[in-house]
Amino acid sequence: KKMEQFLLDLKQEQFNGSYDLAYKTINHLRKLISQTRWTHAQELMNTIKKEGKKMITAQPSEYVVGNMVRRVLKIIREEYVRLLGESEESANKESLHKMLTAEGNERDDHTKPLKELKTTVIEAVNEYIDEMEASIHNISAQAIEHIHSNEVILTLGKSRTVEAFLKQAAKKRKFHVIVVEGSPLYHGHELAKSLASKGIETTVITDTAIFAIMSRVNKVIIGTHSVLANGGLKAVNGAHMVALAASHHAVPLIVLGAMFKLCLLHYSDIGGSEATFNRLASPQEVLDYYDGGTEELVNVQIYSPTFDYVPPELVTLFISNIGGNAPSYMYRLLSELYHPDDHVL
Amino acid sequence: MNNGDAENLTSEQKKQLKKERRKEKNAQKEKHNIPSKPEGEEPKIEKSKAELRAERRAKQEADRAAKASKKSDQVAANTKQKGPRVPANIQSVINLNKTILKADDPKVQKKAAKKLEKQQVPQRTEGQKKVALFSHLHQYERSLSITKNIGFGKNAIHPAIIRLGLQYAEGTVTGSNARCAALMSAICKLISDYETPPQKELSRHLESKLKPAISFLDQCRPLSVSMGSAIKYIKLQITNIPTGMSDSEAKLRLIKSLREFVHVNIVLAGEAISGYACTKITDGDVVMVFGSSSLITKVLCDAHNAGIKFSVIVVDGRPKLSGRGTLRKLCRVGIKCSYVLVSAASYIMPEVTKVFLGAHGLLSNGYVMGSVGTSMVAMAAKIRGVPVIVCCEAYKFCERVQTDSFVNNEIGDPRDLLVQNKSELTSPLLTNAAWEETDSLKVLHLTYDVTPPDFVAMVVTELGKIPCTSVPVVLRVRSLET
Numbered sequence: 001k002k003m004e005q006f007l008l009d010l011k012q013e014q015f016n017g018s019y020d021l022a023y024k025t026i027n028h029l030r031k032l033i034s035q036t037r038w039t040h041a042q043e044l045m046n047t048i049k050k051e052g053k054k055m056i057t058a059q060p061s062e063y064v065v066g067n068m069v070r071r072v073l074k075i076i077r078e079e080y081v082r083l084l085g086e087s088e089e090s091a092n093k094e095s096l097h098k099m100l101t102a103e104g105n106e107r108d109d110h111t112k113p114l115k116e117l118k119t120t121v122i123e124a125v126n127e128y129i130d131e132m133e134a135s136i137h138n139i140s141a142q143a144i145e146h147i148h149s150n151e152v153i154l155t156l157g158k159s160r161t162v163e164a165f166l167k168q169a170a171k172k173r174k175f176h177v178i179v180v181e182g183s184p185l186y187h188g189h190e191l192a193k194s195l196a197s198k199g200i201e202t203t204v205i206t207d208t209a210i211f212a213i214m215s216r217v218n219k220v221i222i223g224t225h226s227v228l229a230n231g232g233l234k235a236v237n238g239a240h241m242v243a244l245a246a247s248h249h250a251v252p253l254i255v256l257g258a259m260f261k262l263c264l265l266h267y268s269d270i271g272g273s274e275a276t277f278n279r280l281a282s283p284q285e286v287l288d289y290y291d292g293g294t295e296e297l298v299n300v301q302i303y304s305p306t307f308d309y310v311p312p313e314l315v316t317l318f319i320s321n322i323g324g325n326a327p328s329y330m331y332r333l334l335s336e337l338y339h340p341d342d343h344v345l
Numbered sequence: 346m347n348n349g350d351a352e353n354l355t356s357e358q359k360k361q362l363k364k365e366r367r368k369e370k371n372a373q374k375e376k377h378n379i380p381s382k383p384e385g386e387e388p389k390i391e392k393s394k395a396e397l398r399a400e401r402r403a404k405q406e407a408d409r410a411a412k413a414s415k416k417s418d419q420v421a422a423n424t425k426q427k428g429p430r431v432p433a434n435i436q437s438v439i440n441l442n443k444t445i446l447k448a449d450d451p452k453v454q455k456k457a458a459k460k461l462e463k464q465q466v467p468q469r470t471e472g473q474k475k476v477a478l479f480s481h482l483h484q485y486e487r488s489l490s491i492t493k494n495i496g497f498g499k500n501a502i503h504p505a506i507i508r509l510g511l512q513y514a515e516g517t518v519t520g521s522n523a524r525c526a527a528l529m530s531a532i533c534k535l536i537s538d539y540e541t542p543p544q545k546e547l548s549r550h551l552e553s554k555l556k557p558a559i560s561f562l563d564q565c566r567p568l569s570v571s572m573g574s575a576i577k578y579i580k581l582q583i584t585n586i587p588t589g590m591s592d593s594e595a596k597l598r599l600i601k602s603l604r605e606f607v608h609v610n611i612v613l614a615g616e617a618i619s620g621y622a623c624t625k626i627t628d629g630d631v632v633m634v635f636g637s638s639s640l641i642t643k644v645l646c647d648a649h650n651a652g653i654k655f656s657v658i659v660v661d662g663r664p665k666l667s668g669r670g671t672l673r674k675l676c677r678v679g680i681k682c683s684y685v686l687v688s689a690a691s692y693i694m695p696e697v698t699k700v701f702l703g704a705h706g707l708l709s710n711g712y713v714m715g716s717v718g719t720s721m722v723a724m725a726a727k728i729r730g731v732p733v734i735v736c737c738e739a740y741k742f743c744e745r746v747q748t749d750s751f752v753n754n755e756i757g758d759p760r761d762l763l764v765q766n767k768s769e770l771t772s773p774l775l776t777n778a779a780w781e782e783t784d785s786l787k788v789l790h791l792t793y794d795v796t797p798p799d800f801v802a803m804v805v806t807e808l809g810k811i812p813c814t815s816v817p818v819v820l821r822v823r824s825l826e827t
Contacts, residue, residue, distance in 0.1 A: 192786060207686070
């Protein structure tokens, strides 16, 4: 029942941001592990894959769900291999010899039943949840290294990570923040109010003024919805314009995001019914019915995309809970998080 | 010991001491007064005073004569042909910058206030929370009335000008062409109602009547480039009135020339530009436009009426949301339209084949000054290799140079960005209360921004299609014509 409720929530987009969704997904998966009956690791992985596919098809544009599923699968594989007594590293190394002499042995099969597997897997998942809960704290602890005094920082919309980051830096440094409204949802106003209440000098500007203001900005710090495998971003609508203006004025663009946002997928321009990258939201936010419902405007097409793709060339630095990285390095981190056999569920 | 003595002084002894002191003082006074007391010396002093007065008078007359000669020299210099025109241009820019870009200099503001008082123009009160980056510009708020203290007397501002000023301040008349045309018609009214007082010359006095009117309009809303160009033209026409022409004839001649200015520079230029620009639109084009520009709307409507099949994407930005007006006009004519906000411009850009932008003014270094957001659209187009075509009449070219949008801009009312109706409780926008009570929270409402010339492929004017960097050439050609 709870599963159905969860799927319904996914379909109707009833969640507050990617952290919330990731947290719910992984709790859900933990419940699955503890409550369903399984005898060996392969059976568990199959169950999780099946459930995962259901969740992903309910909301294909939310990559965090898929990330959590694959992370759990990787955790299961790791724990299995560890319990079997072999070191993780030798299991992961794919030497040419192994590839040529591949036989279906127990290690690769994951069919050996192990008693302690359940408890160790649940322990590892709990550890991962703790790491996720601490991710915002870890990211904002790095704030002092990146913001110097009297800087002008530009940010877009409202991201919880960016808010915590700036508030942490404001404890030690004095700087100026310019918040872009972020049409059509205008969450930037909320962020500005929250920052100003902590005494940070904040100015709210419209999206149209980004290029005009950019010559005076020292750094652009934005949050993101997810990080793609090539180091590009799937960020809130308007981020691409900000990134373009920043690169024109040679202003560094810093992206804050926890590691659970890093996903295996690449950007593709597919449109139509197969489109999973972007979601077109209700045109009410752009042109409301009062103005747009009149007879003369009835044939107008209104676009209100939710996300933007920002190519990796425009991003200067990623700051995540494990430290700072260049976008060209992000693909390497994938191999630590997910197992290649899980790329296609 | 001394202290003890002082305390033991009786009141009588104190009185004695006081008397002695007074005597001494009087003696000293007398010493000083001795020179003025003897009567024999008074006429000498009076004579010296009279001499001083005469000297002063002589000095003043000498100064007046010197000024008069200077003026005649200047007039002689102006009637000389326009060889090196550049120094005058720079001088005019320097004079402009003396008052306009110094809202944070208290001395300059005092001077400006005095000047406005002399002209009987009410000074507008500044808004409360100014953004520090723009402290050199005036920041007004619509709620603080301009006309509360306006006087109605013999030397007051003409009511047509007051009406126009209020229309500017409220935003009823917007758009550079519309503002310029409205200005011309109001000044025509002022001229037709004008009567030269006796003993005064029309050309001199009319100009002095115009000055307070223009100051008032500047207080209502900073003058646009088109208005500046129009005012220069008016002043030139007034000084070029042949002496000896009767007043009524002169007034008719002025009104006719002003109407002609609007007709030639706005209406006819619009037709010419539309003709050139329509050659650039082909069947199957997807044209992107930003905000509202009367010229661009005309170009697109003409192209549609000529039978070209194209569709339009209108990009809009807060808080003016002027794109909706363009959307309505285009839909009425029957053009297929789409509508997005500026944050989605890069999302929709893969569909676009051409971008047409209107301009508020073109600067001498090739930068395009347009409504805020123009540079965003141009930037997004340049990245994808979509050509950007700017359409602008030649009278909007100005000699100013600018590289960023900070130095010279217009700051609008910050309240336009906040929640408008109290009923919108669920709106994420800031409320007036939230903005006012938090000290460190500022809201910036920019009106213009400046687009670098490398984003623009071509500028279409009535003189033809030119690259952005040819603006000073056009200015030179036009200055030689007038």
